[in-house]
Amino acid sequence: MGKRIGIEVAIAAAEAAALCRFEVAAVYPITPQSHVAEHLSDIVNDGRVDASFITVEGEHSALSAAIGASGTGARVITATSSQGLLYMSEVMPIASGMRVPIVMIVANRAVSSPINIWNDHSDIMPMRDTGWITFFSENGQEAVDMVIQAYKVAEHRDVMLPVDVMMDGFQLTHMVEPLFMPDQEEVDRFLPPYVPYATLHPDNPVSMGTLAMPDIFAEAQKSKDAALVNSLTVIKEVWKEWEELFGRKYEPVQTYLTEDADVAMVTMGSMGETAEVAVDELRRQGIKAGLIKIKLWRPFPFEDLKKAVKGIRVVAVMDRAVSFGGPGGPVFSEIRSALYDEPARPAVVNFIIGLGGRDIQVVDFVDMMKKAAAGKLAEPYEFYGVRG
C-alpha cells in the first residue's frame, strides 16, 4: 500500500498521471501549473511511460491536441491555469460535447486584469457550464488521488466525459507535503487500460464533432446534460471503490461536525483545511460550528448538500471568485438556489475572500462565522477584509 513520501504537490500530480500510464501529454506551461508541465515532460523524456509529449504553442492548441489524441483512443493528460484555462475555453465544450475522457489538472489562479499569479477560483468559475466534471482537491493527497480517480470516472462507459481536477495554485502546487504515492500495481488494479467507445481509425471510419442543425441540436445538448447529471452515480461508485482499496474516503459533499451545528461554512479547495481548524476553535468558544466541503462542483451534488445542511440555521458560503454584477459569488448562488425549495432552509450568506492569493487565516474564518451567526451581514454578499 503505497509509500509515504515528501513531495511537491505539482510533481506528485504529474506522477499520479504517470501511474495512470498516460499515452499523450499536450501541455503548455503557465504559472503556477508549470511544474506539472515540466514534470510530465521529464516523465516522457525519461521513457517512464510509453507516451508522446506534444509541445504546443498555446493552451488552445494543448486542449485541441488532447481532443484529437483522445479521439484516437489514447489516454490523455493536460494541465493549465488562469489565462491558459480561459484560452482553452473555446475548446472546453467541444471536449465534453465529443465525450472524450481527457483529464486536466488545473492549478487555480486569479485571472487578469490586474495581473496576479496567485490563487483564487476565478479561472474555473467561468468554465462551470462547459460540461466538464469538476473535482476540487483540498490537499496534495487529494490532488494525487483525484487525478487517478478522474480517469476511472472519465472513461466509464456510462460517463465518457472530460474531468478537470482543481488544485489551488501555490497553496497546493508549490507545497512539499507528506503523502502516499500509490504503487503502480495498485493503480493498475484500480484503473484498467482505456477501452475507447470509438476511435478515429481509417479501418473503421467514424465522424466525431459533427454538425447538428436546429432540429437535433437541443436533443444533443440534452443528452450531454443527462450524461453529466448521471455521472454522479459513477463518481460515487468510483470513490467507494477507492475507499475500499486505499482507505481514503471521498464524498461529493464532505462534512465536519455538522450533525449538531447551528452555523456552518461551505468551502471548496485548500481553504477547507484552515476552516476545519477554525471550526475547532469556534467549538472551544462554545459556538456550534460545522464545515461543509464541496469536493464535486460539476455535476453539482444537490441531494448531498440538502442532507448536509439539515438542522443548520445559518450557512456561510466562502467564495474565492466574484460573479461581477451578479447575486454574489458563484458557489453562493449555486447553494442558495439548491436550497430554495427546501421547506426548512437555512439562511445562506456569502463572503468573498482570498482573492488573488490574499491570506485567509483561522481568525478570519472565526470572525466570519461569528458575523454570520449574528446575522450581521449588511449586504447580500461581503468582500471580507477589503479595506475602505
Next chain:
Amino acid sequence: MSDKKWPETWQEINPGCMVFRPGSSAEYHTGSWRAKRPLWDKVKCIKCGLCYIYCPEGCITEDADGFFEANLNYCKGCGICAKECWTGAIAMADEEE
C-alpha cells in the same frame, strides 16, 4: 454502436453525436432552412455552367440537355447562383410550404 438513420429522441443520440456510417452526411438534408429557391429560365440560359461552378453547396447538377438544376435537399437558398448568372436566367422565388 447504432447505425440508425436519424435519432428521433435525445436518448437515441450516439455519445458525442458520433456518426458511424461513412458518407451518411448525404442523408443530412441541409436545405431545410431555405427561405428562397432558385428557378431557372431555360430560354435565357446559355448553358455556361457558372451557376454550377459557384454554388457553395455543390448542389447544382447538369441535366441530359445541358441545363442546370438545384437539388433542393441541399440548396440553402443563398442566391449566389442567381447573382453569378450573367444572363439573368435564375430568379429567387420565395419558398412556400
